[in-house]
Amino acid sequence: FRARLQDRTGNIGDWTGWIKGQSNANADDYLESIGDGFLTDKDGDRLTGDIDTNIEAIIQNALANNATVEHQWAQYGTVRADILIVKTTIAEVDRGLAELRTQVQVQIDDVTAVLEDKLTATIDADGATAIHTLKAGIRINDVFYNAGMSIAVLAETGKPVITRIGFNANQFVLMSGSGDKQYSPFAVINGQVFISDAFIQDASITSAKIANASIGTAKLSDRLSSDNYSPGMQGLSINFRTGEFELNGNSPGQGRRVMTNIRDDYYNGSNQLVLRIGKLR
Known part of the structure; x- marks a missing residue:
């Protein structure tokens, strides 16, 4: 993006230089903010706090607030x-x-x-x-x-x-099924999420391992692209519908490569075609 200033009398200044930026794609930053917000609110503070096990103190405090107390107890030694x-x-x-x-x-x-x-x-x-x-x-x-x-x-x-x-x-486990055919389609163990089967409309993934223990079978119906992808400018994109693979530099003007099932095209930093391998048209 770029900007320029205009004062109250209508005088318009020059444009600033282009400033490159992108939205934050680091999930850890979002999760840290969500977690901190929860922990500092009343419900999060109460959920994560210790339970007061001093029964006598609880009763005395309750009576001081004119509360109604029902207490049943038994003791044998310790x-x-x-x-x-x-x-x-x-x-x-x-x-x-x-x-x-x-x-x-x-x-x-x-x-x-x-x-x-x-x-x-x-x-x-x-x-x-x-x-x-x-x-x-x-x-x-x-x-x-x-x-x-x-x-x-x-x-x-x-x-x-x-x-x-x-x-x-530490462990959050969702069970499904019935009888002796129960199974867990979703679980979180010590901060790691395990999902048996998922249908996801749109996903932002920082790092993925496909067919290598992390994801056994992946069905990608449309497009896979890097978080900085801009068509013909920067980043990487794989279009699963058209079979097109596009590889750009990490910033515009560094050249790019576009590959389909019939040819492989190379462009220089000025976006001029310099090499075509395969079918010419």
């Missing part, structure tokens, strides 16, 4: 089991809160297994939020291992409304 239900409702001049929390927990010495189901609806000066988190965790030697999911709608003041479902786990 073994303790708890089921806790806390219902909190707050209605004031400028804010309201309704929250239901269920916690199931068992502890032996320094090992704790816990599940938490928490539903929270709020409206205040900062906006309105509705967040539901379901979490499971195990604490071993003060190290907490956490998995869970969240469903949330955030309508915070001055921000776009966000509707979001989030998952937090």
